[in-house]
Amino acid sequence: MDLRARLADRREPVFLYGTTPPRSGATAAQVNEAAEKLAARVRPLALDGLVVYDIQDESGRTSQPRPFPFIGTVDPRRYAALLRERTGLTPITYKALGGMAEAPWQAWLVESAQADLRVVSVVGRPTSGVRYPLALARAVRLAAEHPARFTVGGVAIAERHTEERSEAARLLAKAVEGCAYFISQTVYHAAPTQRLLREYLRDCRGAGIAPRRIVLTFAPCGREKTLAFLRWLGVNIAPETERELLGAAIGVNVESVSINRDEIDASIDLCHALREVMSAR
Incomplete structure (x- = not known):
């Protein structure tokens, strides 16, 4: 079953691995090397697909200083295509809209279709209360x-589900607009x-x-600076975390938010562990 069908089939679990592309300015050789290394890491995993993120500067979302300086990446579509070529897995390609207007968005869709990258997660802007062209x-x-x-697909953020602002209602509205899945x-x-x-x-x-x-996302964290960055992003981190998977149609996405090898390796171990948990449900 291909990834698109699996995402739509409530009877089947979904297992993904998420990554960010190499930094902007990386040479073609460096990008290829990164893709080869990641492909070797995920090859033993029983994955249904990959997730390639598109990062954006979220400094406007909070007055708190960013723990790490913002550094852009190469085009996620370029990296997604390389990973697909090396793993045979269908990638979900993220796209952060930023200040994009409708005409460039239409052009982006045409280019993505030409590259046969047809599973796309659309991400809004980190700053609310601003009027954007699209x-x-x-x-x-x-x-x-x-x-x-x-x-x-779209993004689900449990931390913004409050009495004043229902994330559940937002997910319903996004489904009506055309979202077929959400990644947390x-x-x-x-x-x-x-x-x-619930x-x-x-x-x-x-x-x-x-x-x-x-699709619920999990990521290992072994450094205080990584933890600080996750908190800066708005992730709710309790002193003791639980992972209880409810009766909804869910999936698992393990992501690496770090460039450090030990944390990347830990994400592979986490992927194995979560597959065992899901298989026991």
Whole structure:
């Protein structure tokens, strides 16, 4: 079963591995070497696909100083294509909209279709209250209705599911706009994620809508600076974390948020461990 079908099939679990592309300015040889190394690491894993992130400077989201300086990356589509070539796995390619207007977005979709990168996660902007030339809802709808038949995904952030602002309602609205799946922010505190899943399922039943796949993301962290960066991103990290997978249609995405080898290797170990947990459900 290919990744697109698997994401839509509630009976099947989904296992993904997420990574960021090499830094902007990397030579072609360096990008190829990074792809080869990652392919060798993930080859023994029973994965259904890969996730290639598109990072953006989120300094406007908070007044707190960024623990690490922002450094851009090579085009995620370029890296996704290299990884697909070396692993045979379908990549989910993230796209952060930033200040993109509709015409460049349409061009981006055409280019992605030509590269046969048709599973796309669309990411909005980190700063709210700003008027952008292309609304996230419009971007999702354009991708979902494109002749290339993209499978379009979105982001689920349990930490912003509150009494004042329902993330469950946002997921419902995004599904109507065309999102076929959602990938969560990194989970370190089970309770907010449990609540979001529970209330999303409740709202779906109330609306008579089939729940979309929600892929839960996990990442190892072995350094204080990495932990500080995750907190800066808004990840809720409890003193003791639990990982309880509810009865929703879910999947697992293990990501590496670090360039340090020990933390990358730990992400591979985590992938093995979580597959065992999911297999025992």
